Amino acid sequence: MLDIALLRRDPERVRESARRRGQDSAFVDRVLELDETRRRALTALEALKAEKNALTASIARAADRGAAARELRPQIAALDARIEEAASAPPVIDAQIAAILGDVPNVLDPSVPPGAGSDDNVVLRSWGEPRAFDFVPKPHWELGETLGIIDFERAAKLSGSRFSILKGAGVRLQRAIAGFFLDRAAHNGYTELGVPYLVSRTTMWSTGQLSKFADAMFSDPSVEMFMIPTAEVPLTAYHKDEILTAALLPLQYCSHTACFRKEAGAAGKDTRGLIRQHQFEKVELVWLTPAERSLDDLDRLTAHAEGLLQELGLPYRTMLLCSADVGFNSAKTFDLEVWLPSDGGGYREISSCSSCTDFQARRSNIRFRRDAKAKPEFVHTLNGSGLAVGRTLLAVLENYQRADGGIDLPAALVPFAGFDVIAADGSAVRS
RNA sequence: GGAGAGGUGGCAGAGUGGUCGAAUGCACUCGCUUGGAAAGCGAGCAUACCGCAAGGUAUCGGGAGUUCGAAUCUCCCCCUCUCCGCCA
Incomplete structure (x- = not known):
């Protein structure tokens, strides 16, 4: 499997390797696009989780945990709903990227001569x-x-x-x-x-x-x-x-x-x-x-x-x-x-x-x-x-x-x- | 196939609902000490992802669930070990 970081850093190298193998290089742009989407979705999701974790931690710190929990429950429930919604996208995108990348062959060494067969x-x-x-x-x-x-x-x-x-x-x-x-x-x-x-x-x-x-x-x-x-x-x-x-x-x-x-x-x-x-x-x-x-x-x-x-x-x-x-x-x-x-x-x-x-x-x-x-x-x-x-x-x-x-x-x-x-x-x- | 036990960081091994990414020991790195070394003392030491950074998120075999909160409770699966059965 290729390092997705390589695709971000040097997509042209991956494209060129695919072309030299006689294969379509369109997957590079597709993966980069998915990767961009994934990162945006992930950042949003993690921000929501951080917010929830902060509330939960405040319950742990409270003198009366039961009271604190009762008080914050509505806020947390609201966050839970948003988290659930935000959480659906990243795994799907991950799977899409993995499915594409899993079938992409290795990048050729520069010393490999060109050829068609x-x-x-x-x-x-x-x-x-x-x-x-x-x-x-x-x-x-x-x-x-x-x-x-x-x-x-x-x-x-x-x-x-x-x-x-x-x-x-x-x-x-x-x-x-x-x-x-x-x-x-x-x-x-x-x-x-x-x-x-x-x-x-x-x-x-x-x-x-x-x-x-x-x-x-x-x-x-x-x-x-x-x-x-x-x-x-x-x-x-x-x-x-x-x-x-x-x-x-x-x-x-x-x-x-x-x-x-x-x-x-x-x-x-x-x-x-x-x-x-x-x-x-x-x-x-x-x-x-x-x-x-x-x-x-x-x-x-x-x-x-x-x-x-x-x-x-x-x-x-x-x-x-x-x-x-x-x-x-x-x-x-x-x-x-x-x-x-x-x-x-x-x-x-x-x-x-x-x-x-x-x-x-x-x-x-x-x-x-x-x-x-x-x-x-x-x-x-x-x-x-x-x-x-x-x-x-x-x-x-x-x-x-x-x-x-x-x-x-x-x-x-x-x-x-x-x-x-x-x-x-x-x-x-x-x- | 049947019964039981167990899976926690590089290794060993604590932890049974909150301040635990996780005690302690070993290994390892740096420093102090020394003529040098050992011992001793001090500090550091998991991984991945996001972020310029500060920091954030996730991970205690895997998955699902309960809960405001799970290494810890419940269910399913996988793997390892022990005993029994079967068998080259």
Whole structure:
């Protein structure tokens, strides 16, 4: 949520950000108008309340309270009527402002390049050479089915489309990937949390997933619980309603969770394979940090995610998302796209690293004090995948496939997997 | 699911109808003291909103009510804890 003070102080900055996102900026004037009305109504109401409080206090001070109360009752009753009338407006206006502001995306960082869509994202850097194959590389779903380590058919039988069942070496490899990510996260200073996969409506709202994205999430309305679309939600909201001390910052958390998404808007896209599933695993990295460190720490977080791809020897490129492609919560986002050799080759998103500035912290009410006497300030929240586990699995399968259909594991995964080859018959082999 | 207890400032914990935004302790900040430190002493120390300011308004889990007046009384809801039941 934006600070309404920012709209008062610098409305043009908010308008410009909205325009750069390709969105209507008319809400700025609407909110400012409501705000003006609200303040006038509030001042009037508070004056009446002050008047009443003064009368009440005089009763408390009177020698004979009963007599004083009887004497002042008509005056107070008259004030009560005016107060009741004056009190009706502010909450209504507050709700109107909150409803508008709650659906306004974060203000973009100045360094975000202009653009109209994902084609305008900027390639910042590339790492690694895509491997030259002396055979036609297969897509991972073919590899997985041939090896007998991914079973889409039976998953569809159990749950429908966009589900998969990993088996044997496949699920062991997935577990190794997650273990590798968590191990590196620990080395990079992240504290691992085992978090709930179901969270309340309030929590979802406080990290910006609601109310705009309710359609994208699985939920149980009977208990008002939502299945997390990413561990960003519980990790970011972990310190909800807390006032932290500056010495604690920056805080770094990571978690390996399943994630659940309806993918309602992606009908017909990526219908084959592991790319787009209703349920997938991810290791998420989250920072809480002071404003002045926000962008530097975003670079650190991104470097941590990139380091994983480098250790795995997976070629990737780092994209700076353009103004139209930056998500609702984010002020600035880097996407990491991993090289997939199948289908002629191409880059696919495997991590998205964002600074949400104080946008989520304001919704979550997460603050800190610079020193004992300082006023609490909102922290900045950063998040990024480190990395998407399912997509890493398919990237490993495709990039490390052999002509015979077997897979050579990248060296970094071997200690976590306990094997270094998936043989052509699907068996895990330690050579 | 049943029964009970409880939710007060950064923390602990008083407060059961008025002068209570809230005792006290801890933590923290500043000062005195000291060669320095500890102890001791003194002062300060919740949040949000409105206002140039003085100041005002609201907030004791959330909401509604009683009352001239509610942290305190009533009702509803939420959460936590304990015991019982059930269960991976």
